[in-house]
Structures are given as structure tokens and as C-alpha cells.
Amino acid sequence: MIKLDYKDSRPIHEQITQGIKELIMCGALKVDEQLPSVRDFAVSLTVNPNTVQRAYKNLEAENIIYSVKGKGNFVSGDSNASHATITKLYDALSGTLRELVFYGEDKEKILSFLDRIITETEERK
Amino acid sequence: MIKLDYKDSRPIHEQITQGIKELIMCGALKVDEQLPSVRDFAVSLTVNPNTVQRAYKNLEAENIIYSVKGKGNFVSGDSNASHATITKLYDALSGTLRELVFYGEDKEKILSFLDRIITETEERK
């Protein structure tokens, strides 16, 4: 399901975290659906169980999944992001944007790219 | 000039690198202007000279500044970005964007924000 790239500079646990987020975003995982067990997931990704555990823990801290003792991990319904998180994302966005403009990318080209990404994402929701 | 955040997960040298990039982008540092010396800057940031040195080296590798032995470091005029760099920036952009949409931010709100940032940056150029 999730593709891991060891050449990527991001740590594996972060790639898994991101991968699950995307699966939820694109609707492959629905609200209250159960996630694979840590062990199974670790096997299928040929990764250390600790690494999967860490990804789940991160997602839980972000309220994106919730865990039920003795049962497993489930997709959470309320994707309530704190105001701080949203602000951070906007900051990251503007930083990257400024850099692109600095490197001479065309305004219209960027905007059309952005529009396409947003529309695609919203449709999948 | 530059604020360092030791709680930030990004390494110090990267924060310095980015800080200088932003100073150049917003026009605070002009072409061929001399940057603070490695030692002075290190003192004013209360950081090891090696760390500043590293930031300068990174910027030089990106062709954003050039260094002259025995003279100092200067802002370079031609900020020629490789294709790989641009692609990376677009990828970062789309990733952040998807997350924002995921958290329920309104499409129009995001787009107007993006448009403002781009316009602001282009004007300062």
C-alpha cells in the first residue's frame, strides 16, 4: 500500500506517517476503520515494528487515529487541527512559495499548479 | 537579524541558511553586498563559527553567495536553480497544500492567501 523510499532523506517512520495520512485523505481508509496491526504492517513493509509503532503514535498525537487497548488502531473522525498546526502549514507554504518566485518561476504557472492540487485533493475527499 | 529556535527540529545551520536566503529575497541584502564575517556572525548568533561556515558553504553550493578567500562572502547575482531544486520545491508545496485541505481549510481562502504571497514577493523583487 505504502511505498517506502530509503533514498529519501526523511526518516522511515515519517514516510509511514505521511503515507497513512494520504490513504485517509484519498478515502482508502474511512472513519472508524481499523488499521493493520503494528506487527502485520511491519511485516508487509519489511520494517522494524518499532518504526510502525512510532508512526501510529505520531498519528494518535495528531488526533488522526485513536487506539483502543486490546483491539487496535482506528481512523478518527474529527480531523481537528489546532490553530498552531494550521499556522505552521501556512508559514511553510509561504516560505516555499517565496523561494519559488525568487528562483524566477512564473506567477501564473505556480497558481495554476496550486489550483490543480487543491481541486484534486478536494474531489478525493 | 536572524532568530534561532533551538526547539525547532531543523538543525541550526539550516535555520541560518534559510534566514540568509530570506534576507536576500526580501532585499535586505543586495547583490555583491558583503555578508558578516564568519566569526562576527558566529558571535552575534552565539553559535560556533563552524556552524556559520557550514551555512555559508551551503549557500555557496546553491550559487546564492560566493566566497573570496581572505576577503569575505558576498551575495551572488545569478541564483540559477537546478531543475531538481525546483521540482523539490513543487513537491513540498503540494504536500503542504494537501495537508491544509485535509484539515478542512477553504479552497478560496487558501488561494487568496497564496496569491497575496506571490504578488508581495514579486513586487519586492
Added chain:
Amino acid sequence: MIKLDYKDSRPIHEQITQGIKELIMCGALKVDEQLPSVRDFAVSLTVNPNTVQRAYKNLEAENIIYSVKGKGNFVSGDSNASHATITKLYDALSGTLRELVFYGEDKEKILSFLDRIITETEERK
């Protein structure tokens, strides 16, 4: 494996960088093969680990190797060189060549030498 010459004007980390490049070029190190760990290599070269680290970082920046945190450094398959790199190499070539001719070396002798080197290298590829 690699011989360091402290009398050489080139810095140690550059000698290491180039040494590894040559090992890859001549096929002693194959794609996805793991390089010696930073610490081990430092010991075997009787050099500071930071120096080896720096060499590895340079190679990574050139896309010749990739590093996986907690695992090690590995030979990368795609050695995509930027246009700038190629141009630099051609410049270096013509500079050295002019000097050789200046010192009275025979044209045919040089060309046959060059031809041999290229053929040898291509065969090993």
C-alpha cells in the same frame, strides 16, 4: 584502499571524495553496495570521523551515494551530473591540455594516450 597524501595541497576530505569516486568508477564498489561506516573508515584512514562524514556528504550532494540514517551509506545508481559539472570538467580538461602542449608534448602522443584512457574506462563500465 585509499591513499592519503598530506603533502598534497588538496584537502583530505577531497582526496577521500575522489578516492571513493574512483573506486566506484573502476567497479570496485557496485550499485547499492554499502560503504564502510563513517567511524570504521575514519579509523582505517587514521582520520577524524568528521572528515569522512564530509566526504560522504559531498558525494551525496553529487548524487553518487545516498545515506540512510541508522543504516549506512550506499552507492547510488543514477549518477546524473548537472550541466555545470560537465562544463567544469571540460574546462579543466582544456586547461591541462594547453599546458601539456605548451611544455612541448607531441600531439599524436597525447591523443593516443587519451584514446587509451577513454577506451579502458568505457570497457570497465
Added chain:
Amino acid sequence: MIKLDYKDSRPIHEQITQGIKELIMCGALKVDEQLPSVRDFAVSLTVNPNTVQRAYKNLEAENIIYSVKGKGNFVSGDSNASHATITKLYDALSGTLRELVFYGEDKEKILSFLDRIITETEERK
């Protein structure tokens, strides 16, 4: 006469040394012709006299120029390079060549480039 590039990573004195070598190679400076005085040359290059002095010293060490006390510096006739120097140049050549081939440059393209450079240089001699 000589163009200095402060963005070049090579030190200024080396650029001057190389520049004079090229002037001799292309025939602009002939055997036993007098070179500009250190002071004049320094002024015309807007450079520290010590730097020009150093370039002259290097050239003298290579037997490319000779100095006459109280008179000045003159182009030497015998460009006798030691065997060691020639070997070094051949080594540099083969190293750069291998790298070019490694990066996928075409054999014929390289050879035609090399041939052109050599022919050009020999004609100017």
C-alpha cells in the same frame, strides 16, 4: 590584459600566474620580452602588489620567467618541464577524463573536443 574573477574559487595569485602563462602560450609575450613591473601590474589589476609578486615568484620557480635584479622580469626561452610535472599533468588528464566518461559523455564527442583544443593551441605557438 588578464581578467580576474573573484567568484572563481582559485586564489587571485593563481589566476594571474595562469593568465601570464596563457599570454606566453598565445604569443602575446615573446621570449626575453620584459613583463610589466610588479607595481604597475598591481595597479592595472587593482590588486595588492604582494599578489603579483607571488605570481612572478611562482613563474620563476617553474622556469617560465627569469628576473634580473634592478631591471625586471623577462620571459624565459626554455620551457623545460621536469618529468614529474609532465607526469602530474597526464595524471590530472586521465582523472578528469575518467570522470567525464563515468558521467556518460560520448567517446567521440570528447575526442573531437580534445583534438580541437590541441590543434588550436599548437597553431598559436
Added chain:
DNA sequence: GTGGTCTAGACCACG
């Protein structure tokens, strides 16, 4: 004075 290199040794993140 400037940048550049190297060492020694500490600490953290990752798997």
C-alpha cells in the same frame, strides 16, 4: 583581518 580545514569529543535521532 578573511575564509577553509582538521581534530577531539559530546550529544541526538534512527532503526
Added chain:
DNA sequence: GTGGTCTAGACCACC
């Protein structure tokens, strides 16, 4: 155990 970051302090080359 792996790579990555940072500090402290020394030494060299350049102008």
C-alpha cells in the same frame, strides 16, 4: 551501531 549536528580550539592560506 548507524548517520547527523554542534562545540571548542588549533592551524593554514590568502590578501
